[in-house]
Amino acid sequence: MRQRHKPWADEFLQENTHLIIPDPSNYKNKWHEVFENNNPIHVEIGTGKGQFIAGMAKQFPSINFIGIELAKSVIVSAAEKVQESEHANIRLINENAENLLDMFMTDEISTIYLNFSDPWPKNRHEKRRLTFHSFLKRYENVLKPDGELILKTDNRGLFEYSLVSFSNYGMTLQEVSLDLHALNDPENIMTEYEEKFSAKGQQIYRCKAVFPNQK
Template sequence: MRLRNKPWAKDMINENLDLISIQPEGMQGKWKSKFEKEQPLFLEVGSGKGRFITDLAKANPQNNYIAMEVQEGAIALLLKKQVEMRLPNLQLLLDNGSKLTELFGENEIDGLYLNFSDPWPKTRHEKRRLTYKAFLQQYKAIIKDDGYLRFKTDNQGLFEYSLISMNNFGMKFDEISLDLHNNEALNQNNIQTEYEEKFSKKGFRINYLKAHF
């Protein structure tokens, strides 16, 4: 979902370049230098307004996190939160998820999160889905051998597509749920996104998986 333009977004971003990177060059393999401590590094592609990633970072100070978003308006809202919270283990990145191997080094990421990605339901838009094979190839390159990918969506069609796409790519599934919020074991430590809370209150089932390469 594309947000309305935020007239103040550019100024806020330019005033807080210690907290957010804008199309960075030469950062492959060097993201640890952005944080106070050298810790395991996790990436969320498509962070939106940032409820999930900020809650995750607060709950896990032993890890470092990068929130990646292509929409300037969305990441500006997330940046607004981070300016107030100043979480030392969270960095923001304004850039496109289609060029991850240009931004991150091989095996630099310990885990990757995809939450409520655009389903791109039309067949001609398949290549834009974040679980399309070209994206999986990039994830495989930047995630460590013992790392993982976690994926949540309310869209049944996208979830089914993703299961097939990942299986065909040779990925192995560690956890799968077609109704995450009613799975006591898996939902115990689940951190919700803004959309997740909204959709679940309307009765939508939340699909979830954890997989590795």
């Protein structure tokens, strides 16, 4: 979906460096200094307009959340939502997830969320999928040995591809749900896309997986 250009986005980013962290590579292995505590760190890749991360921060105040979003026009919307929530356990990063290893140290993250990622359905775009093996290698590096990778999507093709990709990488599937909302999980926080798709009767898929216990 094409996002409307926001000409004020650059100025907003410059004025809110306390929330949208510039030069995140400067904080590699120092994120606990940013949050001023030693709580676990969870990362959402593709944070969108911020509904999920704001909801999670409210529900789990003893966890630090970092949202990564590449599109400036989207991350400023997320920042506005985070500001409204007034939760101190959220920071945002305006970066490409390909640079994950520049932002986080080995074993620095406890959980990574992939919510409604672009499915990139054409075969020639396979390497862009966030569950392609090159991305999995990055996640494995920054996640703690028992850290979880949690995927939610409405796209069955991406979900099936991801399950195969996880299995081929040697990951252990801890949960595979073909109809997430049928579980009535009280801890499930919906994204904007999730609300939209589920209202239309579309199934939501979720998978929780862990990497082999080795580095």
